Amino acid sequence: GAVVSQHPSRVICKSGTSVKIECRSLDFQATTMFWYRQFPKQSLMLMATSNEGSKATYEQGVEKDKFLINHASLTLSTLTVTSAHPEDSSFYICSAPTTGELFFGEGSRLTVL
Amino acid sequence: LAKTTQPISMDSYEGQEVNITCSHNNIATNDYITWYQQFPSQGPRFIIQGYKTKVTNEVASLFIPADRKSSTLSLPRVSLSDTAVYYCLVGGGYGGATNKLIFGTGTLLAVQP
Numbered sequence: 001g002a003v004v005s006q007h008p009s010r011v012i013c014k015s016g017t018s019v020k021i022e023c024r025s026l027d028f029q030a031t032t033m034f035w036y037r038q039f040p041k042q043s044l045m046l047m048a049t050s051n052e053g054s055k056a057t058y059e060q061g062v063e064k065d066k067f068l069i070n071h072a073s074l075t076l077s078t079l080t081v082t083s084a085h086p087e088d089s090s091f092y093i094c095s096a097p098t099t100g101e102l103f104f105g106e107g108s109r110l111t112v113l
Numbered sequence: 114l115a116k117t118t119q120p121i122s123m124d125s126y127e128g129q130e131v132n133i134t135c136s137h138n139n140i141a142t143n144d145y146i147t148w149y150q151q152f153p154s155q156g157p158r159f160i161i162q163g164y165k166t167k168v169t170n171e172v173a174s175l176f177i178p179a180d181r182k183s184s185t186l187s188l189p190r191v192s193l194s195d196t197a198v199y200y201c202l203v204g205g206g207y208g209g210a211t212n213k214l215i216f217g218t219g220t221l222l223a224v225q226p
Contacts, residue, residue, distance in 0.1 A: 006156075034213055043200070044157070044216040093156045102147070102214060104156030 003027055004096050006105030013084055014113055020080045021108045023094030029074035030096035035067075038091040038107075050077040084112045117201045117217040124223050131188045133220050135201030138182045144203045146177060146184045151198045151219070160199070161186070188222075196224045 003026040036044040056069035068080040118136040149157035163175040174187040198219040
């Protein structure tokens with residue numbers, strides 16, 4: 001089946017630094033990718049929809065200047081958490097749809113000290 | 114977007130059949146019903162998808178009544194490794210789904226020995 005890969009799986013950074021998370025569709029082209037955030041013991045919350053070649057669409061309450069999304073190719077979308085703070089610590093998950101099914105990456109655990 | 118309602122948690126024992134019901138009263142005509150499984154610190158994994166009546170695959174069955182306002186995921190003879198959170202989502206669909214999917218609370222299934 002289709003595979004979506006995320007990198008890094010875990011990252012620890014200091015407060016104020018920026019962190020980039022990559023999401024790749026390995027065996028299919030993804031014109032759209034979704035970025036979710038998940039806090040402990042909570043459900044996945046959709047942050048934004050990434051569209052290849054155009055600007056991302058952010059959900060209400062998600063700061064677009066803090067969570068920069070780039071979808072430069074049909075197989076790669078990136079999420080950059082800028083000037084990260086401890087409250088940004090979370091599990092970030094990307095997903096891409098193909099043939100009616102949504103495939104998820106393995107997730108990236110961000111810890112901001 | 115259709116909202117889903119599921120029990121927060123369920124308990125079962127190994128070898129039992131588990132049925133998790135999801136309510137989605139506002140499902141749209143072109144919405145499909147998809148169930149995902151998520152283990153801690155992993156991305157969700159596709160279990161099964163259906164539109165109406167009954168769908169069965171190697172791991173589960175999905176029962177959808179005629180009015181499609183609810184659905185039931187059936188897991189036959191669960192094992193300890195089935196302990197996970199199960200999410201019911203409506204939306205998307207076959208043919209290259211690009212509609213964003215909103216996650217509900219999910220159901221935490223705890224399987225006891």
